[in-house]
Amino acid sequence: MTEQPIGIFDSGSGGLTIWNEIHEILPNENMIYLADSKNSPYGEKTKEEIVALSFKNTEYLIDNGCKLVVVACNTASTNAVAELRAHFKIPFIRIQPAIKPAALQTKTKTIGILATRGTLTSELFYENTKQFAQGVEVVEQVGEGIVTLIEAGKLNSPEMNSLLEGYLLPMLEKGIDHLVLGCTHYPLLIPQISKLIGNEIIILDSGEAVARQTKNILIQENLINPNSVSGYQKFYSNSNPKFFQKILDSFDKGYISQQIDF
Numbered sequence: 001m002t003e004q005p006i007g008i009f010d011s012g013s014g015g016l017t018i019w020n021e022i023h024e025i026l027p028n029e030n031m032i033y034l035a036d037s038k039n040s041p042y043g044e045k046t047k048e049e050i051v052a053l054s055f056k057n058t059e060y061l062i063d064n065g066c067k068l069v070v071v072a073c074n075t076a077s078t079n080a081v082a083e084l085r086a087h088f089k090i091p092f093i094r095i096q097p098a099i100k101p102a103a104l105q106t107k108t109k110t111i112g113i114l115a116t117r118g119t120l121t122s123e124l125f126y127e128n129t130k131q132f133a134q135g136v137e138v139v140e141q142v143g144e145g146i147v148t149l150i151e152a153g154k155l156n157s158p159e160m161n162s163l164l165e166g167y168l169l170p171m172l173e174k175g176i177d178h179l180v181l182g183c184t185h186y187p188l189l190i191p192q193i194s195k196l197i198g199n200e201i202i203i204l205d206s207g208e209a210v211a212r213q214t215k216n217i218l219i220q221e222n223l224i225n226p227n228s229v230s231g232y233q234k235f236y237s238n239s240n241p242k243f244f245q246k247i248l249d250s251f252d253k254g255y256i257s258q259q260i261d262f
Contacts (some may be wrong), residue, residue, distance in 0.1 A: 002225050005030035005234075006214070007061030007069040009054075011042040012151045013237075013247040014185030015072030018095070020251050021211035022070065023233065026218070030231040032064055034262075037239035041147035042075040043116020043183070050118060054080035058088060060262050067223050070214060071095065074115060074183050074206075078122035091221055093214050097125065097182035098204040100132040105202070106178050110137045112171035115182025117142045125182075139174050141167045147185045153243040155188060164189065168196050181205040188247065236260045 006026075008019050012035050019033050034057055042050050054076045061069055070093040071077045071084070077094035084092050097119065102111040111133070119125055120140050129138055149160050171179065179201055181187055187205045194203070218224045225231060235257035237244040245257050 001067045002223055003030065003227065004065045004067040005032045005231075007032050007034070007058075007064070007066030008072045009034040009036065009057040009061060009069070009076075010072040010184055011035075011040040011053075011075070012037040012147065012185065013244050014147070014150065014183060014188065016247055016251065017184050017187045017205070017207050018070060018072040018210050021207035022214050023253075025211050025215055026231075028227050028229065028231050029218075029225050031233050032061060032066060033233070033235045034061060035235070035237040035244055036262075037151055037237050037244065040151050040239075041116065042073055043118040043142075043147065044144070045075075045118065047079050047118075050076055050079045051083050054084060055087070056262070058084055062088065062090065066090070068093065068214070068218065068221075070210065072184050072210075075118035075122075078119050078124040091217050091223075093210060093217060095184065095206045095210055096128060098180050098206050098209070099128050099138070102178040102180050102202075102204055103133040103136045106136060108175045108177045109135065110139065110175045111178040111180060112139045112141065112168075112174075112176035113180040113182050114141050114143045114167060114186060115180075116147070117144065119182050137174070139171050139176055141171065143167060143183060143186065146189070147183065150185050150188060151240060151243065153240070153246070156192065160189070161192065164192055164196055168193065172197060172201070176201065178202045178204060234258075236262070238262050
């Protein structure tokens, strides 16, 4: 199984930020990326809908021979990974908002988290906050509309800037010194976010931690690809292929995506 691909899925292009981190530390691994853009955003769906979509995506990746699946979507990670692990036999890597490092590092004892409604209302998010953020004020903000604008190709639009101002400026007024990005789409907005909140606020996302965990699990399960050549990278999207390719091109690695129906 070692030469079989790693599978990655997200509700669109945001999970490419996770793929890029994994590819950086595991360049010899074959990978298949699945963007369920036509059902984006997941964050406004019910838990039952999120679980059903996660099963559909996982089944597609397993049918294509994947040895491990990275759930590169915070909403799916916090709502569906337990069900996926109970049903399928392969390892799953989930994403968790970086609450723990933010809570450990904060000087003002106030941190902000920008995430989808599905993530912020999940039981896993509640348990993580309870466990890791004792004595710290966590300012939560639902990033409603952000993923929809990103998937529509409106990263630098006036509408996006207006949303970000409305969501982030109240956090600054409450004295946050760390901002946790609780959706894999949101790191695509770091340039705009940095302009709004300044350089003194530390922005945290989960990409590097997920990549390290993926490598650790592959080693533990004896699934590391032994080949010394660069692995193949396949990218599939079921909607908005031009924008998906534009985001993929931003990583400057020359890969081409395909539009498929799933």
